[in-house]
Amino acid sequence: MLHKLKLxxxxxxxxETVPEFRNYSDLSEEKKLLWEEKSKYQRKEDFTAEEFYERAGIWSEFGKIICISVGFFSFRNGSRNFRLTSFKGEEExxxxxxxxLLEEHFFQPYHLLCAHNGKEFDFPYIARRMLIHNMxxxxxxxxxxxKPWEVPHLDTLELWKFGDFKHYTSLKLLTHVLGIPSPKxxxxxxxxxxVYYEKGELDRVVEYCERDVLAIAQVILKLRQEPLLEDSEIVSV
Structure with a gap:
């Protein structure tokens, strides 16, 4: 089935996500209590709520998106290109x-979104943050x-599971075993x-995010048993 999809x-x-505020002290008293309750199970007795706040970016209720990187294939005159671009900075x-971008170029029923662990993280996180911004x-x-078969999402983690739903494989490990250059x-x-809050290097985060997008595309090519992208085929736009 994967081979039948048009790339x-x-x-x-x-x-890429970070805590909504730089410091725990920037939270309102109500939000501090909510964070303490939300993080209690994960941090147990090992960390205080304040110490654990640096990990708040993984929850859409306490984090924010600072970068969305995207990539897509283009086939023209017998050549193949992979075009990369990023949306960065202020979340809204x-x-x-x-x-x-989605509404103008990727809105047809046959269009798909693809990410690694996207069904559990990227896709719902984006949707929730949109609703928080009243979008x-x-x-x-x-x-x-x-219905499940109507959901327009591909997930390289899910594809690699082959039905083994208890199995988790990071993108770094997956690229390694498939012989794909590491994005990390x-x-x-x-x-x-x-890097974002302490060093103020957003562009460095963007570069990291784009490398992950490229790696995800390479995984799909590998699963389709097609040649990997060469550096000359990758275009930043």
């Missing part, structure tokens, strides 16, 4: 810009009433908050 109909994406604006999620993210050349997800 140019897939939008590959990845998001990047969400609006991302929505515009209506585009049709590709609005799953209400859709500079930073990894655990460093994004520090």
């Amino acid at each position: 140019e109909n897939i939008l590959f994406l990845d998001i 604006k990047l969400l609006k810009d991302f929505t515009a 209506r999620p585009p049709s590709k993210l609005d799953l209400f009433g859709k 050349e500079d930073i990894d997800g655990s460093m994004v908050r520090e």
Whole structure:
């Protein structure tokens, strides 16, 4: 089935998130209590709520998106290109810009969104943050009433599971075993908050995010048993 999909109909994406506020002290007293309750199970007795706040970016109720990177294939005159671009910075604006891309270029029933662990993280996170900003999620993210086979999402983690739902494989590990260059050349997800808030290097986060998008596309090519992308085929737009 994967071989029957047209690559140019897939939008590959990845998001980077951080805590909504730089410091725990910036939270309102009510939000501090809510965070303490929300994080209690994960942090147990090992961390206080304040110490654990640096991990708040993984929850859409306490985090925010600072980058959405996307990539798509283009086939012209017998050549293959993979085009990369990113929406970054202020969250509401990047969400609006991302929505515009979907509604103008990836709105047809045959268009698909693809991410690694996207069904559990990227797709719902984006939709929730849109609703928090009083935005209506585009049709590709609005799953209400859709049957499982109608959901326009591909997930490389799910594809690799082959039905083994208890199995989790990171993108870093998956690229390694498939012989794909690692996307984690500079930073990894655990460093994004520090790079963004402490060092102020958003562009460095964007580069990391784009490498993940490229890696996801390479995984799909590998699963289809097609040649991997060469550097000359990758275009930043």
